[in-house]
């Protein structure tokens with residue numbers, strides 16, 4: 056396929072409506088651009104969408120994970136079980152909160168935590184489980200929460216990919232302990248940078264509003280209002296993790312469009328699955344075998360280099376030559392230098408995740424992708440793998 060005349064196709068692109076852009080401009084002109092009425096509205100809209108009693112908007116999902124883990128009051132040596140296949144933010148925030156990450160291997164196909172291995176990883180020092188809903192495929196939460204209940208553990212769901220995902224008829228965030236969503240520009244909906252935390256846990260609901268803003272006991276925009284007071288008290292050494300109204304202005308409109316974006320992604324994924332199913336050197340992603348609605352944040356097959364004759368990194372290069380950007384989600388988190396040195400992690404601890412990490416790539420997937428663009432991806436991939 057002649058790709059020279061095509062512009063570069065990235066693996067992700069945000070889809071922003073004129074109404075969203077206008078609301079950002081209105082916010083900029085309004086005289087109040089940081090945390091204020093638009094963040095409040097976005098929090099109410101998110102709580103209604105997810106069906107949850109509590110949502111806090113934040114500067115990122117990383118901030119949300121840090122806050123959620125900080126709320127657990129971990130002590131040196133406390134262990135947090137998590138997946139061996141995730142973005143490094145999951146690990147870093149466990150460490151920042153004073154915990155020791157315990158990598159547990161994943162299942163092939165969904166790339167999600169292998170629940171059979173979770174219980175085996177529990178020790179007297181285990182305090183929490185942090186599952187990740189990879190690409191918007193829900194982890195088997197009935198199993199995770201059964202294990203957590205039996206062993207008195209907290210569950211912080213890294214739902215960075217899972218806004219709009221459903222598990223057995225319920226939205227992620229509408230049940231369970233605590234969930235953290237990402238609104239980074241590559242995600243299914245965006246606020247530029249941004250994130251949100253939902254929780255049914257009363258202590259978490261009290262901790263987060265204060266911890267996200269320096270430990271101050273009232274929100275800034277109330278303090279600066281005519282009937283507000285400039286005086287405040289500080290109840291903890293808090294963080295600076297609040298979301299701005301400029302970001303929420305985007306989020307309010309993105310949330311309205313989210314179900315349409317997800318439907319569009321599901322249709323594109325069905326086309327990829329059909330078009331690529333006969334290629335021997337590829338393993339295509341699998342949906343979980345229980346009732347769910349998959350948000351398909353990523354479409355990420357793995358390549359078998361021995362059959363393909365090229366490896367994943369070469370494939371990324373070759374596709375780039377054809378003006379197509381592939382994503383890489385992710386390298387194995389426990390094998391980065393810091394984690395090897397600090398915790399003695401090494402190859403072979405989580406063989407399934409490590410194999411996926413070596414061979415996975417993400418194909419372009421975003422709401423305004425055209426049929427022509429998707430055909431270009433499919434034809435180019437077939438050519439490279441011929």
Ligand SMILES: Cc1ncc(COP(=O)(O)O)c(C=O)c1O
Pocket residue numbers: 115116117118141142144145187213215216236237238239249250
């Ligand atoms: C699984 C996972 N957790 C956490 C994050 C962090 O999200 P943010 O960029 O909003 O901090 C990401 C970001 O890609 C992610 O993929």
